[in-house]
Amino acid sequence: MRRLLQTGGVLFTIRVWLTPFQALAESPEQLAAFAQAWRGAAPEFAAYKGFHLYADLVEGFLRAHGESHSVNGA
Structure with a gap:
């Protein structure tokens, strides 16, 4: 803060970090943390951030890398 x-x-500033999905795949701990955050996001937050635009891509990636529980628990 300044x-x-x-x-x-x-003035409050933030730093945004971008991590490629492939980097997540190389770290089981980070992949699990991402999956938990993605799937555990409040519906309002997910809608605000546009998760629905990427849901198929993200869920496909997670399933392909061993995180098999989908958003709806199936």
Whole structure:
């Protein structure tokens, strides 16, 4: 966080990390953590982030790499 000198306001910044799916496949712990986060996201959050646009791709990747439980538990 940084305070802006002229206004006294506070600026909060974040850093976004991008990890290729293939890197997740190389780490069982990271893959499991991603699967849990993906599948455990609140419906409102998933809708806001557009998960439905990538659900088939992500679930296919997870199944192909041993994370076999789908979003609906099947």
